[in-house]
Amino acid sequence: MTAWLSGEWPWYVAGPLIGLFVPALLIVGNKVFGISASLSHLCAAVAPGKVEYFRYDWRRAGLWNLVFLAGVLLGGFLASQGGPHSIHISDATHASLVKLGIHDFSGLAPRELFTWHALLTVRGFVSVVVGGFLVGFGTAYAAGCTSGHAISGLANVQVPSLIAVIGFFAGGLAATYFILPLVIGGV
Amino acid sequence: MSTLSVSEFQGCGSGGAEKPEAPLRFLPVYLLLGAAFGFVLSRSEVLSWFRIQEMFRFQSFRMYGIIGSAVATAAVSLALIKALKLKSVQGVAISVPPKVLGSGIQYAAGGTIFGIGWALTGACPGPLFALVGNGVTVMLAAAISALLGTWSYGWIKPKVPH
Numbered sequence: 496m497t498a499w500l501s502g503e504w505p506w507y508v509a510g511p512l513i514g515l516f517v518p519a520l521l522i523v524g525n526k527v528f529g530i531s532a533s534l535s536h537l538c539a540a541v542a543p544g545k546v547e548y549f550r551y552d553w554r555r556a557g558l559w560n561l562v563f564l565a566g567v568l569l570g571g572f573l574a575s576q577g578g579p580h581s582i583h584i585s586d587a588t589h590a591s592l593v594k595l596g597i598h599d600f601s602g603l604a605p606r607e608l609f610t611w612h613a614l615l616t617v618r619g620f621v622s623v624v625v626g627g628f629l630v631g632f633g634t635a636y637a638a639g640c641t642s643g644h645a646i647s648g649l650a651n652v653q654v655p656s657l658i659a660v661i662g663f664f665a666g667g668l669a670a671t672y673f674i675l676p677l678v679i680g681g682v
Numbered sequence: 683m684s685t686l687s688v689s690e691f692q693g694c695g696s697g698g699a700e701k702p703e704a705p706l707r708f709l710p711v712y713l714l715l716g717a718a719f720g721f722v723l724s725r726s727e728v729l730s731w732f733r734i735q736e737m738f739r740f741q742s743f744r745m746y747g748i749i750g751s752a753v754a755t756a757a758v759s760l761a762l763i764k765a766l767k768l769k770s771v772q773g774v775a776i777s778v779p780p781k782v783l784g785s786g787i788q789y790a791a792g793g794t795i796f797g798i799g800w801a802l803t804g805a806c807p808g809p810l811f812a813l814v815g816n817g818v819t820v821m822l823a824a825a826i827s828a829l830l831g832t833w834s835y836g837w838i839k840p841k842v843p844h
Contacts, residue, residue: 566716571815662793
């Protein structure tokens with residue numbers, strides 16, 4: 496039992512559980528499962544400025560989404576209470592990443608890149624700040640992220656979502672093979 | 683984006699004139715569902731930079747199994763909801779408004795830009811926040827940067843192709 500609360504779940508348990516958030520949110524309030532819209536709602540709430548895109552009633556459109564997002568943070572905290580956790584990746588990935596210059600495999604993300612201290616290095620700054628910016632810009636431009644397009648959209652058999660998901664992988668592969676070696680290895 | 687907003691107006695707005703606060707009663711449910719989602723993101727390890735690298739390097743079936751079975755579960759659930767013409771517990775007919783295709787450029791270009799960010803941070807928007815909860819607090823900086831990114835898109839939106 497405790498292993499289920501603190502260990503790694505097999506894919507065939509994790510995947511269906513993630514998929515069930517689609518019907519759960521529809522049944523609770525006719526809400527379409529998606530996370531990235533809440534980034535727009537936060538902008539609309541905090542600093543809409545004179546930007547047309549953010550001039551809408553964010554409370555009405557997205558308060559539920561922001562509350563859901565606060566829950567995600569809380570859920571992450573609860574999950575971390577089982578103690579420190581390292582990820583058992585495949586030997587092939589381990590070898591590829593060592594070659595790239597990653598040596599600390601003890602956390603959820605490599606500490607060479609994802610600590611406040613590393614933020615002052617080029618590779619930490621690119622991973623966190625540049626990467627974060629592209630996540631926010633890209634999901635707003637594509638009108639959805641992994642949850643909205645890859646899960647909700649593909650399940651609803653939408654062509655726009657299929658195009659978006661192909662884009663996710665095109666961008667991800669390009670970054671993995673061409674940008675990461677420069678960022679992590681080079682500088 | 684606009685299609686999503688329309689659906690929300692239908693969802694929250696029905697009967698809004700006489701009972702504007704009715705949807706607020708459901709906020710604790712969304713908090714609970716969000717917490718469950720954050721927990722699942724953590725235990726499934728899809729919030730891990732290492733797992734995302736494993737996926738983009740095609741060195742493990744795990745992420746594909748997770749995404750594939752999530753889509754299959756959601757698709758079967760959606761088909762059932764449509765076949766049974768279910769209503770939400772708030773009494774609204776359930777509908778998923780389709781995204782408007784247009785030229786498709788916004789999905790291809792936006793998707794690719796997000797994909798680069800996904801590989802760099804190792805996290806999509808949900809995991810960014812779940813990671814902060816897990817104690818990887820530097821992801822707060824990534825989340826703030828993501829907000830700046832979204833804001834920049836809103837600002838430049840009239841000038842980029844859709």
